[in-house]
Amino acid sequence: MRDPHEVSPGQAACSLRFDSVRRRSLALAAPLSDEDCGAQSMADASPVKWHLAHTTWFFETFILETLEQDFKPFHPAFRFLFNSYYNGIGERHPRAQRGLLTRPSMAEVRAWRFDVDARIKRLLERRADDPQLCSLIELGLQHEQQHQELLLTDVQHLLSHNAMNPAYRDDAPALAAASPMALIAFQGGVSSMGFEGDTFSFDNELPRHRVFVEPFSLADRLVSNGEFAAFIDAGGYRDPALWLAEGWDVVTANKWQQPLYWRRDEAGQWHEFTLHGLQRLDPNKPVTSISLYEADAYANWRGMRLPTEAEWEHAATAAGGERLRELFGHCWQWTSSSYAPYPGYAAAPGALGEYNGKFMLNQYVLRGSSAATPAGHSRLSYRNFFPAGARWQMSGIRLAR
Amino acid sequence: MRDPHEVSPGQAACSLRFDSVRRRSLALAAPLSDEDCGAQSMADASPVKWHLAHTTWFFETFILETLEQDFKPFHPAFRFLFNSYYNGIGERHPRAQRGLLTRPSMAEVRAWRFDVDARIKRLLERRADDPQLCSLIELGLQHEQQHQELLLTDVQHLLSHNAMNPAYRDDAPALAAASPMALIAFQGGVSSMGFEGDTFSFDNELPRHRVFVEPFSLADRLVSNGEFAAFIDAGGYRDPALWLAEGWDVVTANKWQQPLYWRRDEAGQWHEFTLHGLQRLDPNKPVTSISLYEADAYANWRGMRLPTEAEWEHAATAAGGERLRELFGHCWQWTSSSYAPYPGYAAAPGALGEYNGKFMLNQYVLRGSSAATPAGHSRLSYRNFFPAGARWQMSGIRLAR
Amino acid sequence: MRDPHEVSPGQAACSLRFDSVRRRSLALAAPLSDEDCGAQSMADASPVKWHLAHTTWFFETFILETLEQDFKPFHPAFRFLFNSYYNGIGERHPRAQRGLLTRPSMAEVRAWRFDVDARIKRLLERRADDPQLCSLIELGLQHEQQHQELLLTDVQHLLSHNAMNPAYRDDAPALAAASPMALIAFQGGVSSMGFEGDTFSFDNELPRHRVFVEPFSLADRLVSNGEFAAFIDAGGYRDPALWLAEGWDVVTANKWQQPLYWRRDEAGQWHEFTLHGLQRLDPNKPVTSISLYEADAYANWRGMRLPTEAEWEHAATAAGGERLRELFGHCWQWTSSSYAPYPGYAAAPGALGEYNGKFMLNQYVLRGSSAATPAGHSRLSYRNFFPAGARWQMSGIRLAR
């Protein structure tokens, strides 16, 4: 008989992974001052400190509170302060006021992280025979990896509001090489989509189910900055015939004339504000930080369209990285599919059921992953989603026909 | 050889139908005063006079201007005043200010209608051998029928703002009989959807294409007022767990506690403001004038869901009116499908291409038809669409599982 | 002893005046259609029908309801629908939705007017010995005269939103002659201001009290359109140094570049939308329909300032129409004085006390009267008041130093 306190192989892996993911969050905050970590640049973005605290709240609330003997929260107010959107947990601090939480300090949040980490590790030792625990921890880590990506895009958004153009990273970005774009044809037919396997997936990738895909073609790489600049030069932002009606309203109301982070200097040269600071625009890199409106207008201008998420997954499964380049690690790819439950989808019971289902309206699916996505957090079946007007994510265009 | 001026059978039918549809618009306005016809109750609604003018503008702009010899507009300013959303035609009067157009008067708009009607009739005689003309006229008539329905829902919305609860119609509404609800099971599989045939359809119903439908069940009738009242009594409007996140934000921000036109008197009895004035709520009639948010929350409360539009069309085609009651003529049925182009969809070139495609974002499809839909304007493949928060249409719930 | 039913001379005059003022309101509406009379162009403006109804409501509520035996309102709902801002009377129809009141119809409102008129006349006969009654009626008539002026400015605002530039009046406006502007010096000192006499005044003109006025000069005529056009040509709307901070915010937020009703044609020629329709700008007429912001910026540009209301009244009393031209009947003259109670001011008890006092904040006083002011409704002590940003009144500039 196995000693219940002996650490199982699965748990050893879980423990190692826990350390690694949790440590990475702090590493992402390392180049920033406490002041940087406290500011919130818009209601949709959160302060770095809030990301560090909220991901800790998740472990304390959904794991320690349920499984720890004699559970006592690190600080009772944190339950309220760092709840994001779980109505089932109770009242929340107003989302748009996260930047006002100068207390607890970064030091206190770090202390909270270390405390929760230690308690999770003790729990792992005590419940060595509990397969559920590792599943829950894995959910918490996947959740934390999502926030690691948001942390980076939120930092970029914050720093972009500073006229001094501060850089988050000091190293110079690598240059990309030019490459022609080709369309790859797919026959379609009845196809299966959704997550398959026994590793982790989010509930919104399930259940795996059948769809019918009509024949289509998909571009073998993403649209580049240079190609998008040509759209601007051709008056793309001034021609309503190219735009969805709602997109055109947004363009005119906000006077959009270029992607969020593009800036033209007095000589007419394009630059882009990045995590490396303000950089001369690299024409060969994929265009990013654009809304679905802009992606759709660009595709119209090219006489093409955006793929559906079924097409994207079908093609990526069939052709993979061999013929379809830049699927992962460059930027998320807008699809024309609204974010909706798969047939047979069921949200989990209780507060964790609020993770995904209640957001399935007026948002659109992005597929692939971006340069900000943590290693190992990408999947063919992964469904990212944002409103059509969101621009501060690393989001780009893969054309279809 | 056929005399080119001889009226063809197709054209005779077209001419008769033209008279009939155009006449019906005026008949719908007949119970209203000129003052009633001029007011606009919100930006989403239009004055009756505007509907009468805009549908006339459509014929003048898209038919007479192209085909009439020595074309001269009835009034040059009307081209600007009564354009709804066609950027291709030029500038427009601001949508939210349609209620300020006290000039032209109702009498002038009626005169314009008669003038355009006479010119269309002359054109039909002159171009007796032009099959295109009847197609264009049919598009104009279908467009006018859509506005006939909007005219009624807009009037209801306008009159509902008057504390005196004025009635549009004087007759008493018929009572409905109670009837149990049953779920009908469908096997699904590869199914074809979209318009089929050689009669009229809108371009958004095309092309007919294949979809895969997983097995599902659909309710054989709509959710009734009495059933929806039970949801209210059970605290449905106060439980965030039932609602989409965006829906819950809207409910709390606007303090929604019941469907748009429901009012509870001091004795706790429900009434409903209708085109017949304020009426005691009929518990057996389908609940109507609700948003997608409310439809979805209700379905969640029942442990069910809304159908996709593919499921709705599949079921309606297979089971028709024999087993599925209240498909047409009661109220539009919200689906969970966002309004998106069918695979292979292509908008028409020119300004007419703005009819549908540019609205395919952040709107949801309703299927069936309502009590306000003109006779003959319903189809199995018809796709109505509104934003999830729209409540002033005759929109209700058919449950699925 | 006097027969109590014998009409006194005061009452005979009161009765004649009642007929005359009430008739004039209907005469002002005569050039308009029922549609024109129903529309509301912004929350600050009211439909003509509403003015006709509200002035009638005033007589029914504040006179008939108190003094009539067996009082019964003409229609119980009208008490709610046509209350403007009297909290003491109960709930009100929302101000911004007055344009939705297509019922009651203009015909019904006219019938209400005739009914109330007849009842007031009967009351006058029955209470021939009641001096209070004539005072109350006079208050109602002065109130109605205020609404006659608003009726005209509201109609101008409504018609200005119509791209066809409809005219309220068909006659051609008279041209003005050029005339030099001179500054007239006043010594000031302890001066009395406020209404004096035993005829009618509003309570905000009381009590008469002493103020100290330092020496000042006042322009002998109003600023002309031509002079104001020079300010525009000199870049007046683009120089923040000339503007109050709040004014500059409004100018930039709303992109103001000229007075409300001025329009420049393609040849660069100024026109003005007036009650006579669109007219070529008369350079010799006083500039009008400007905000306090614009008046103040113009005065700064000229190196002068606006007068205080104490200076205006002091000068008008001392110099009258002999040396100060255009005091009355052209346009209201913005002063730099905020609308505040005179020392010792006391609002009347009850709902009538809401007439003036509660508006004494963040509004500025205008003195004189305009071309839209009814004959006999002007006084040296009259205090008109509007927020600094109001532009749709006939408001202009008299300079001071």
Add this chain to the structure above:
Amino acid sequence: MRDPHEVSPGQAACSLRFDSVRRRSLALAAPLSDEDCGAQSMADASPVKWHLAHTTWFFETFILETLEQDFKPFHPAFRFLFNSYYNGIGERHPRAQRGLLTRPSMAEVRAWRFDVDARIKRLLERRADDPQLCSLIELGLQHEQQHQELLLTDVQHLLSHNAMNPAYRDDAPALAAASPMALIAFQGGVSSMGFEGDTFSFDNELPRHRVFVEPFSLADRLVSNGEFAAFIDAGGYRDPALWLAEGWDVVTANKWQQPLYWRRDEAGQWHEFTLHGLQRLDPNKPVTSISLYEADAYANWRGMRLPTEAEWEHAATAAGGERLRELFGHCWQWTSSSYAPYPGYAAAPGALGEYNGKFMLNQYVLRGSSAATPAGHSRLSYRNFFPAGARWQMSGIRLAR
């Protein structure tokens, strides 16, 4: 002959005062973390770091830039980042985004302060014979003292948004003793107001001029918390008859039911959020952090009114601290006077002229000073001013009749 480099007695005092005021600003920030110093709780408030930087900007821009040889700004971007509202100096960072300026860091701002301080001191030595320089420095110090007060009220506002109720100061607040209120009568007459003397005043206190004051009475102390609580208990926040129309709109729109920082616990006991954290309400202390709307409504409820600023200054001059208690050092006292230029007021030329004049609209004068006002920054003629709805200042009520 005096050595031009010898420090004059005036300059020695100026130099000492410069050190003292500048040092106090840093001392006020000492209890706060860098995170606390960076956050902005609303557009009207500013981060502590911004106050520290902007007051330094003032010295660099208005003194060093003009008088220093070979002037070079400490950092060119700071000129843009820390300009508050001076259009004459050029573009500005958006006011509502001051909380996003995580760079420069607090450390850099401190370094800037030390650098500018040293340069000002050198300038004082070099221009020992320049009487203008000390005047300019004094203006900068008075400006900094104004920001010291704002710094404290802005910190209070920020911390009040934190559910943990953090305290800025740890010491316990002193309790106040009960004391009856008496009205003191003044005869009025022609009176002089405005600054008199040869020490410092702001330009808005000038020129001294004559006003006529009718007889009036003024309360000898401020309204207390206990007295204001009685107003709440009597339904003061629910009775529109007590309120200015605009105040009532604000009360209903924002659901105001008590002063900004008052909170009632579950037992019904009042507490107040202060710089000492959340404290049990002291009934004998002056009520504070209320708007002019609330001050006016309270006075109405008591059958009294607020004083004009002429009355306040007349009484304070005549009766001083002997008979009028709590004139200074408790809380600012709302007057009914709108903030307007004194007769003969002239703004300074250039950008410094934007200090006061352009704000003289839709703001109301407060007299006296508060517990947050720096020692020595109070004067009988001092004119503080805020919009009627401002609540986050230490503002209270002195009654008049």
